[in-house]
Amino acid sequence: MMRRRTLADREEVLGGAMLAPALAYVILLVGVPFVLAIVLSFSNATAGSLRFGWAGLRNYAAILADPIFLRALRNSAVVTVGSQVLVVILATAAAQVFRATFRGKRLARFVLLLPWAVPVSLAAIAWTWIFDSTFSVINWTLKAAGLLHGWLYWLGEPALALVAIIIVQAWRILPFATVIVLAGLSSIPQEIVEAAIVDGAGFWRRLFQVELPLLLPVVTVAVLFGVVYTATDLGVVYILTGGGPANTTHVLPTLAFQRGILGADLGQGAAIAVFLLPFLIVVAVAMLRLARRAEVGAR
Amino acid sequence: MIRRDVRRALKRTGLYAAAFGFMLFAGFPFYWMLITAFKQNRDLYVGASDLSHVPWIFNDPPTLEHVRLLFGQTDFPRWVLNTLVVVVAVVAITVAVAVPAGYSLARLAGRWGERMGMGIFFTYLIPPTLLFVPFSRLISLLGLQNSLGSLILIYPTMTIPFCTWLVMGFLRSVPWEIEEQAMIDGYSRLAVILKVAPRLIVPGILTVVVFTFTLVMQEFVYALTFISSVERMTVSLGVPIALVRGDVYHWGALMAAALFTSIPLAIVYNLFIDRFIQGFTVGAVKG
Numbered sequence: 001m002m003r004r005r006t007l008a009d010r011e012e013v014l015g016g017a018m019l020a021p022a023l024a025y026v027i028l029l030v031g032v033p034f035v036l037a038i039v040l041s042f043s044n045a046t047a048g049s050l051r052f053g054w055a056g057l058r059n060y061a062a063i064l065a066d067p068i069f070l071r072a073l074r075n076s077a078v079v080t081v082g083s084q085v086l087v088v089i090l091a092t093a094a095a096q097v098f099r100a101t102f103r104g105k106r107l108a109r110f111v112l113l114l115p116w117a118v119p120v121s122l123a124a125i126a127w128t129w130i131f132d133s134t135f136s137v138i139n140w141t142l143k144a145a146g147l148l149h150g151w152l153y154w155l156g157e158p159a160l161a162l163v164a165i166i167i168v169q170a171w172r173i174l175p176f177a178t179v180i181v182l183a184g185l186s187s188i189p190q191e192i193v194e195a196a197i198v199d200g201a202g203f204w205r206r207l208f209q210v211e212l213p214l215l216l217p218v219v220t221v222a223v224l225f226g227v228v229y230t231a232t233d234l235g236v237v238y239i240l241t242g243g244g245p246a247n248t249t250h251v252l253p254t255l256a257f258q259r260g261i262l263g264a265d266l267g268q269g270a271a272i273a274v275f276l277l278p279f280l281i282v283v284a285v286a287m288l289r290l291a292r293r294a295e296v297g298a299r
Numbered sequence: 300m301i302r303r304d305v306r307r308a309l310k311r312t313g314l315y316a317a318a319f320g321f322m323l324f325a326g327f328p329f330y331w332m333l334i335t336a337f338k339q340n341r342d343l344y345v346g347a348s349d350l351s352h353v354p355w356i357f358n359d360p361p362t363l364e365h366v367r368l369l370f371g372q373t374d375f376p377r378w379v380l381n382t383l384v385v386v387v388a389v390v391a392i393t394v395a396v397a398v399p400a401g402y403s404l405a406r407l408a409g410r411w412g413e414r415m416g417m418g419i420f421f422t423y424l425i426p427p428t429l430l431f432v433p434f435s436r437l438i439s440l441l442g443l444q445n446s447l448g449s450l451i452l453i454y455p456t457m458t459i460p461f462c463t464w465l466v467m468g469f470l471r472s473v474p475w476e477i478e479e480q481a482m483i484d485g486y487s488r489l490a491v492i493l494k495v496a497p498r499l500i501v502p503g504i505l506t507v508v509v510f511t512f513t514l515v516m517q518e519f520v521y522a523l524t525f526i527s528s529v530e531r532m533t534v535s536l537g538v539p540i541a542l543v544r545g546d547v548y549h550w551g552a553l554m555a556a557a558l559f560t561s562i563p564l565a566i567v568y569n570l571f572i573d574r575f576i577q578g579f580t581v582g583a584v585k586g
Contacts, residue, residue, distance in 0.1 A: 019403040117565040234428050
């Protein structure tokens with residue numbers, strides 16, 4: 001015999017009460033600031049005073065006419081695409097290596113995961129030291145190997161600094177992407193791979209015609225998170241170059257910080273940050289489509 | 300058959316070489332932290348154009364000088380303490396808010412639970428760099444600027460969405476029968492939640508705690524935006540920003556700080572990596 005149902009048995013009441021604090025937090029402290037970020041971009045708000053008025057499209061007009069902004073926008077795209085291309089190639093290769101069994105694999109895996117664990121600001125300061133203009137160990141090694149005759153001012157030349165930023169971003173995302181691709185590899189049904197072997201497919205054929213197509217959804221997830229982490233990251237560029245030399249290596253987040261927080265022009269800072277939205281919308285839509293496909297596939 | 304053996308040996312060598320290459324790429328900055336943190340200054344500051352001085356090894360005996368500087372003459376211990384305060388507070392808030400929410404979505408919400416969970420998870424994708432401008436205003440309106448309170452209030456906006464999702468996913472893998480049996484035995488739904496569910500959910504809570512800990516240790520953007528005085532900084536902010544005195548970089552102490560902060564995080568990550576991954580792959584991988 002079941003007990004009589006009371007208030008303590010009403011699932012919708014309990015469910016609502018348990019969900020309410022999380023919803024409140026997300027709505028008040030993510031939803032509202034998100035809307036505020038967009039509203040601020042149309043205002044002339046400054047950090048000094050609490051009042052702000054409507055500025056229409058003036059902030060957008062100002063930044064679109066600003067070569068530093070256009071450069072930052074381009075840098076954001078270059079860094080994001082460059083690092084993700086590098087990550088996809090390296091992660092697919094690394095996953096093939098780490099799928100095999102070999103001696104010392106646990107240690108190798110531990111080391112491979114290190115970049116993901118370290119705080120991004122501390123990793124960036126370590127790389128700043130590695131790329132130092134006088135003491136760079138990279139330059140020493142290249143010179144000692146006879147590969148470098150001049151000198152590389154890693155963080156002192158715009159193009160080279162962007163390369164350095166791409167390297168650091170790829171380094172930071174690689175462990176995450178590798179682990180995700182590995183998870184995807186292990187979920188490929190063994191029969192499919194065996195069937196390919198029986199049919200006489202070699203390693204490369206198997207890789208490109210059997211495994212990679214099956215891995216596509218997983219690689220997509222890795223890339224999507226990679227795009228979010230790279231495009232919206234402030235720490236690496238802020239610490240590595242500070243946007244310099246001469247504002248040539250800014251990305252959207254560092255420029256938004258410089259204008260909005262250091263320069264106290266909240267309106268313009270918000271307008272610059274809003275240009276991150278296209279990156280995020282593409283990612284969100286792609287993830288929703290993937291999730292739907294997974295849902296359909298599960299039925 | 301010999302040719303086959305040779306091919307096998309070549310393949311093994313290639314495998315080890317590739318594994319070593321990836322280890323080198325991933326681990327090199329950490330080796331560099333280690334060697335820099337314990338090198339004497341005269342061994343450290345030799346220009347890279349001097350090819351006779353090999354920077355990869357200790358040319359002079361190692362020293363604890365930088366470590367002593369870091370712990371004795373900088374604010375590093377203070378930053379560690381600040382970070383721990385924020386970690387404890389944010390963990391408490393996150394567990395109190397996200398665990399019930401995850402349970403609700405997994406067990407009580409029925410069909411719309413999945414959609415709702417997805418919606419909450421998506422807010423995790425909204426980055427700090429989009430929100431720091433409005434937050435800087437909000438924080439000054441609340442009078443929290445330059446205080447640890449600002450971080451304690453704002454960090455849960457990043458941990459709650461992901462942890463709600465983690466707990467929901469975790470509960471999906473816990474069989475419903477135990478709770479069902481308790482209800483048949485005469486427990487009310489509420490009593491099941493209060494008395495039976497907590498025991499089932501412990502590993503999930505542990506993951507939430509670890510995720511929150513690592514996220515708070517790593518966060519940089521909000522700390523940079525809200526905190527201006529050196530004695531209120533967290534480790535991830537203070538080390539790169541305030542350990543640089545004027546134009547003088549104390550590279551030894553800097554790398555020692557980076558190293559000591561990375562070690563506990565690396566160990567924790569290694570233990571919990573698989574649980575995090577389950578959270579991230581969002582159904583794209585079917586295990």
